[in-house]
Amino acid sequence: MAAAATNPPSTPKPAMRDSLIAAAFQLFLERGYEQTTVDDIVTLAGVGRRSFFRYFPSKEDVVFPDHEQCLDDMTRFLAASADSDDPVTRVCDAARLVMRMYAENPTFSVQRYRLTREVAGLRTYELSVVWRYEKTLGDYLRTRWADRKDGTLRANVAAAAVVAAHNHALRRWLRSGGEGEPLEEVDRALEFVRATWSPDAAAGTGGDPAGEGAEDVVVVITRRSTPMWRVVREVESSLGEG
Amino acid sequence: MAAAATNPPSTPKPAMRDSLIAAAFQLFLERGYEQTTVDDIVTLAGVGRRSFFRYFPSKEDVVFPDHEQCLDDMTRFLAASADSDDPVTRVCDAARLVMRMYAENPTFSVQRYRLTREVAGLRTYELSVVWRYEKTLGDYLRTRWADRKDGTLRANVAAAAVVAAHNHALRRWLRSGGEGEPLEEVDRALEFVRATWSPDAAAGTGGDPAGEGAEDVVVVITRRSTPMWRVVREVESSLGEG
Numbered sequence: 001m002a003a004a005a006t007n008p009p010s011t012p013k014p015a016m017r018d019s020l021i022a023a024a025f026q027l028f029l030e031r032g033y034e035q036t037t038v039d040d041i042v043t044l045a046g047v048g049r050r051s052f053f054r055y056f057p058s059k060e061d062v063v064f065p066d067h068e069q070c071l072d073d074m075t076r077f078l079a080a081s082a083d084s085d086d087p088v089t090r091v092c093d094a095a096r097l098v099m100r101m102y103a104e105n106p107t108f109s110v111q112r113y114r115l116t117r118e119v120a121g122l123r124t125y126e127l128s129v130v131w132r133y134e135k136t137l138g139d140y141l142r143t144r145w146a147d148r149k150d151g152t153l154r155a156n157v158a159a160a161a162v163v164a165a166h167n168h169a170l171r172r173w174l175r176s177g178g179e180g181e182p183l184e185e186v187d188r189a190l191e192f193v194r195a196t197w198s199p200d201a202a203a204g205t206g207g208d209p210a211g212e213g214a215e216d217v218v219v220v221i222t223r224r225s226t227p228m229w230r231v232v233r234e235v236e237s238s239l240g241e242g
Numbered sequence: 243m244a245a246a247a248t249n250p251p252s253t254p255k256p257a258m259r260d261s262l263i264a265a266a267f268q269l270f271l272e273r274g275y276e277q278t279t280v281d282d283i284v285t286l287a288g289v290g291r292r293s294f295f296r297y298f299p300s301k302e303d304v305v306f307p308d309h310e311q312c313l314d315d316m317t318r319f320l321a322a323s324a325d326s327d328d329p330v331t332r333v334c335d336a337a338r339l340v341m342r343m344y345a346e347n348p349t350f351s352v353q354r355y356r357l358t359r360e361v362a363g364l365r366t367y368e369l370s371v372v373w374r375y376e377k378t379l380g381d382y383l384r385t386r387w388a389d390r391k392d393g394t395l396r397a398n399v400a401a402a403a404v405v406a407a408h409n410h411a412l413r414r415w416l417r418s419g420g421e422g423e424p425l426e427e428v429d430r431a432l433e434f435v436r437a438t439w440s441p442d443a444a445a446g447t448g449g450d451p452a453g454e455g456a457e458d459v460v461v462v463i464t465r466r467s468t469p470m471w472r473v474v475r476e477v478e479s480s481l482g483e484g
Contacts, residue, residue: 127369153410153431157438160406161399168398189395196399196438 017055019045024062033119060125078140087144088198091137092190095166099186106178113174134163158197165189259297261287266304275361302367320382329386330440333379334432337408341428348420355416376405400439407431
């Protein structure tokens with residue numbers, strides 16, 4: 001909660017909303033999620049019930065307060081794509097927005113992760129959020145690949161792969177208690193997917209909208225059959241070029 | 243319902259369980275899912291409430307009566323794998339068990355699909371079932387790829403890809419009202435994934451139906467500051483691993 005107050009998301013949020021989130025998490029941690037009612041939360045926050053429901057449709061929504069904003073950001077980011085953008089690179093960049101949201105408040109993210117492990121209803125809620133991200137990425141890919149015979153299948157599979165890679169990195173980071181560099185971890189995981197589904201789009205071009213400082217990472221994609229001297233030359237030229 | 247009665251699943255089920263499913267679906271279709279109570283179902287089936295809860299933990303479970311059995315079948319199928327089985331081919335075969343379950347009763351499957359589209363709670367329930375299939379496939383792949391440096395990531399991404407391909411075929415078939423050959427459709431979708439993730443296991447046709455030639459892409463991610471000898475060693479070990 002302290003982290004939420006000192007490190008607010010980019011969009012300014014009403015103070016009342018933040019108080020409700022802080023009060024809710026204080027109670028969830030103290031007495032458990034199931035044992036906390038909306039009445040308890042509004043009493044601690046010193047506001048009325050209607051204020052709670054103005055911001056959150058249900059108690060579950062206060063646990064995941066930033067996903068709606070992040071889904072909006074992702075949709076806008078994808079809508080702003082150029083035809084020249086590599087589609088898979090673009091959805092990988094879109095997925096990074098989610099990791100960035102988590103990384104903004106490590107304490108809050110880790111607390112929520114632990115809560116979600118304990119409460120079955122929250123896990124289910126989370127699955128539906130994940131599905132919405134996957135659908136958002138899939139919609140974009142389906143449009144970009146509309147001309148391909150296998151476009152829809154490819155879009156669905158690639159979107160699922162991106163989400164799985166992102167969540168792999170996210171869960172590792174959350175499980176570690178928020179240690180390490182989540183954005184580097186997600187870069188590695190997403191690069192694995194990007195190279196699988198879009199091997200021709202050379203890494204380093206485009207990408208990195210987050211300005212996450214991947215600049216000193218060199219990615220070499222080659223085929224098993226490529227002779228080693230050629231791989232070395234490619235690495236050297238990548239290193240030299242900057 | 244008629245389909246459920248005339249075309250029972252392979253495992254013999256108590257008649258009472260089948261009567262409860264038939265009664266539940268009759269009421270769901272007549273008056274809607276939300277408007278049907280467990281009391282209504284047991285009254286129509288002519289049994290007591292306790293009988294209902296002996297077979298189904300909740301009203302939602304009666305909508306998806308065969309997933310527990312199918313998850314068991316999948317787990318047993320994967321546990322019976324040999325080390326010589328190609329892991330990705332094996333999880334594709336495991337996913338076919340799910341499609342086969344749906345294909346056994348097209349009428350019931352299509353009715354349920356339509357119901358699930360209308361009731362938000364059932365969609366969420368379905369997502370949690372899908373997640374359990376994905377986890378079952380992922381667990382198997384993680385074990386098979388335990389020796390690989392990228393084993394866990396690869397397992398998570400491949401499991402998600404298999405589930406997405408399966409569901410792509412399943413949803414197309416359900417949306418069409420159960421027309422066509424669902425098992426052929428899922429074969430095509432799964433072959434796309436198999437060729438992507440396990441290009442070496444030739445499926446007779448030599449894989450890569452998408453013609454994308456991703457057959458043996460090696461990805462090396464390194465930092466600019468890494469000495470060249472170390473990069474070469476990493477490339478060599480990737481190439482050697484197979």
